[in-house]
Amino acid sequence: MIDKIAFGRTGHMSTRTIFGAAAFMADGFKQYDADQTMELVLERGITHIDTAPRYGESEVLLAPFLQSHRNSVFLATKTNERSYQAAKEQIHKSLERMKVDSVDLIQLHNLVDKQEWQ
Numbered sequence: 001m002i003d004k005i006a007f008g009r010t011g012h013m014s015t016r017t018i019f020g021a022a023a024f025m026a027d028g029f030k031q032y033d034a035d036q037t038m039e040l041v042l043e044r045g046i047t048h049i050d051t052a053p054r055y056g057e058s059e060v061l062l063a064p065f066l067q068s069h070r071n072s073v074f075l076a077t078k079t080n081e082r083s084y085q086a087a088k089e090q091i092h093k094s095l096e097r098m099k100v101d102s103v104d105l106i107q108l109h110n111l112v113d114k115q116e117w118q
Contacts, residue, residue, distance in 0.1 A: 001045045012074050012104065014048040021051035021058035034061035042069065051098075052078035052109050053090055059097035066100050075100065078109035 007014040019041045024034055041049070042065075051058045059077070066075070077094050081087040091106060 004047070007048070007074065010104070014074050015046045017044075017046055018048040018050050018076075019046050021049065021062055022055045024058040024061050025056040029056075029061070031061055031064070035064060038062070038065040038069075047072065048074045048076070050076045051094075052080075053094055053097075054078070054080060054109060059094055063097065063099045066098055070100055074105070075103045076105035076107060077103050078107045080109040082108075 002015045002017050004013040004015050006012070023029075023037070049062065051062060053059065066073075075098075077091070077098075079087040079090045079094075081090050091103075095101065095103070
């Protein structure tokens with residue numbers, strides 16, 4: 001099993017290894033592949049799942065897994081939008097695509113321009 005550590009001040013005990021759903025962007029990756037991958041993630045005890053709208057169909061491919069395992073994982077996603085309204089819309093679309101009511105962490109994706117930090 002992979003060790004767990006407190007994730008910041010959230011109180012969540014997160015595995016030191018995070019599964020990045022960007023892996024689902026591989027050519028020819030289908031629902032069967034996602035299901036098999038997530039079974040392996042579950043089997044290994046990884047509890048922190050990271051995705052983003054920019055990761056192709058990763059949110060859609062995660063949805064079946066999240067239907068039955070949402071309460072046992074820490075779910076993180078991102079927005080690449082910088083205005084409040086656009087970010088809100090993108091996050092709501094992500095929730096719909098993953099078929100979940102909430103995520104545990106929202107991050108600003110690819111925040112590299114110092115002007116965006118404001």
